[in-house]
Amino acid sequence: MSRQLTFLLIALCASSALGGETDLRALYSQPPEDWPAPHLSEGVEHRELGPLPPMPEPEDNPTTPARVELGRQLFFDPRLSGSRQIACASCHDPQLGWGDGRRKAIGHDRQIGHRNSQTILNSGYLSSLFWDGRADSLEEQALAPIVDPSEMHNTLEEAAATLNAIPGYRAAFANAFQVERISREEIAQALAAFQRTVVSRRSRFDRFLDGEHEVLTTAELRGLHIFRTSGRCLNCHNGPLFTDGQFHNLGLHFFGRRLEDLGRYEITGDKSDVGAFRTPGLRDVMFTGPWMHNGLFHDMDGILRMYNSGMARPKPREAHRDDPLFPTTSSLLKRLHLDEDDLAALRAFLEAISTRPRNMEPPELPPEPGPDAATPR
Numbered sequence: 001m002s003r004q005l006t007f008l009l010i011a012l013c014a015s016s017a018l019g020g021e022t023d024l025r026a027l028y029s030q031p032p033e034d035w036p037a038p039h040l041s042e043g044v045e046h047r048e049l050g051p052l053p054p055m056p057e058p059e060d061n062p063t064t065p066a067r068v069e070l071g072r073q074l075f076f077d078p079r080l081s082g083s084r085q086i087a088c089a090s091c092h093d094p095q096l097g098w099g100d101g102r103r104k105a106i107g108h109d110r111q112i113g114h115r116n117s118q119t120i121l122n123s124g125y126l127s128s129l130f131w132d133g134r135a136d137s138l139e140e141q142a143l144a145p146i147v148d149p150s151e152m153h154n155t156l157e158e159a160a161a162t163l164n165a166i167p168g169y170r171a172a173f174a175n176a177f178q179v180e181r182i183s184r185e186e187i188a189q190a191l192a193a194f195q196r197t198v199v200s201r202r203s204r205f206d207r208f209l210d211g212e213h214e215v216l217t218t219a220e221l222r223g224l225h226i227f228r229t230s231g232r233c234l235n236c237h238n239g240p241l242f243t244d245g246q247f248h249n250l251g252l253h254f255f256g257r258r259l260e261d262l263g264r265y266e267i268t269g270d271k272s273d274v275g276a277f278r279t280p281g282l283r284d285v286m287f288t289g290p291w292m293h294n295g296l297f298h299d300m301d302g303i304l305r306m307y308n309s310g311m312a313r314p315k316p317r318e319a320h321r322d323d324p325l326f327p328t329t330s331s332l333l334k335r336l337h338l339d340e341d342d343l344a345a346l347r348a349f350l351e352a353i354s355t356r357p358r359n360m361e362p363p364e365l366p367p368e369p370g371p372d373a374a375t376p377r
């Protein structure tokens with residue numbers, strides 16, 4: 001080949017590679033409604049990615065500063081637990097992405113729970129909480145860990161009595177809720193109000209959406225495109241939170257085995273829910289590992305390779321061969337045929353939607369009354 005021709009070819013290749021990148025940047029610099037069409041299965045609603053909306057607040061529990069501050073104290077206060085050793089923050093630690101960094105949670109008496117501690121980041125936006133969606137609101141959710149024998153192992157009566165015996169709490173609840181005695185209802189409301197303030201910081205993806213079209217690298221931009229198209233992620237991880245709020249079976253249920261977790265089925269009893277878990281949001285996901293309901297993955301590349309192969313497709317053991325409950329992995333998951341560069345780009349995009357959560361120091365807690373204090377219980 002002549003030297004001129006080689007040069008010409010190199011120049012052509014370089015310009016077309018550059019052209020591809022410029023095109024993608026130009027395409028995604030348009031308003032999201034003009035972005036390239038996503039690859040969605042039939043019947044899947046197109047919900048586009050976007051910036052976080054303002055946090056909703058229920059009419060009967062406004063997010064007032066007094067309620068938030070009180071909820072913050074309760075969240076970090078181990079005296080809510082039976083042993084007085086375990087706080088919400090033990091498993092939802094701001095320094096660990098508001099999770100606990102463990103495969104599965106460790107609770108009362110160092111018992112190992114059966115699921116991974118979810119991050120509470122952005123949980124105020126969700127209308128279906130827990131991996132299996134068994135709570136509809138933060139208010140409803142907040143009391144469950146207090147009484148869970150493998151988590152905080154307390155009773156609500158005892159938790160309320162403990163708080164009622166602490167003058168600082170009596171005063172703070174009187175101020176925030178205009179109540180004389182503290183009951184479970186205000187405990188739940190204060191915890192919920194605080195958690196509504198725990199939201200993701202602006203990511204580079206948010207800045208891109210706001211018009212700073214140079215803040216995403218070429219790889220991140222390609223990752224965004226793959227996330228929406230050939231990677232098929234948008235079928236389930238969609239909307240501002242990167243979740244459809246629905247339940248899907250990724251084949252990680254260990255049906256009929258020691259680690260079995262049937263997920264949503266345990267709540268609904270509906271055969272089509274066997275092994276299904278709520279799609280987690282992906283904002284800040286790089287800081288919330290290990291991942292999945294059972295904390296099975298410590299390595300994001302491992303997750304992406306699993307998706308590329310079409311996810312887990314477990315086969316029933318002999319004893320379950322004819323079991324009508326044995327579930328099939330979601331038909332929304334398919335072999336993707338992405339190459340190494342594509343997977344690296346997807347990962348780069350997940351980095352671009354992750355901003356290290358701001359640390360929060362544990363607040364000062366109202367002290368116990370001294371031995372001679374005459375506080376009515």
Ligand code: HEC
Nearest residue numbers: 087088091105106107115116117118123129130131145151
């Ligand atoms: C022993 C560890 C532990 C403690 C203590 C704990 N949690 Fe959790 N938390 C978990 C686990 C595990 C899950 C997921 C459970 C499931 O899906 O079954 C979870 C889930 C949640 C969720 C749901 C998030 C989502 O995306 O749906 C919220 C909110 C939450 N916890 C708040 C709290 C509050 C408030 C407290 C204190 C009153 C608390 N947690 C105490 C381990 C813990």
Ligand code: HEC
Nearest residue numbers: 231233235236248252277278279280291292293307330332
């Ligand atoms: C069929 C719906 C569906 C599709 C398509 C899908 N996901 Fe998921 N994703 C889920 C569900 C459901 C879970 C939780 C499953 C579990 O724990 O058993 C999950 C979990 C994850 C997690 C772990 C998050 C955490 O907090 O534990 C990551 C990361 C993730 N998905 C990324 C992706 C990427 C990247 C794609 C595209 C390549 C994708 N997902 C496609 C439904 C889906």
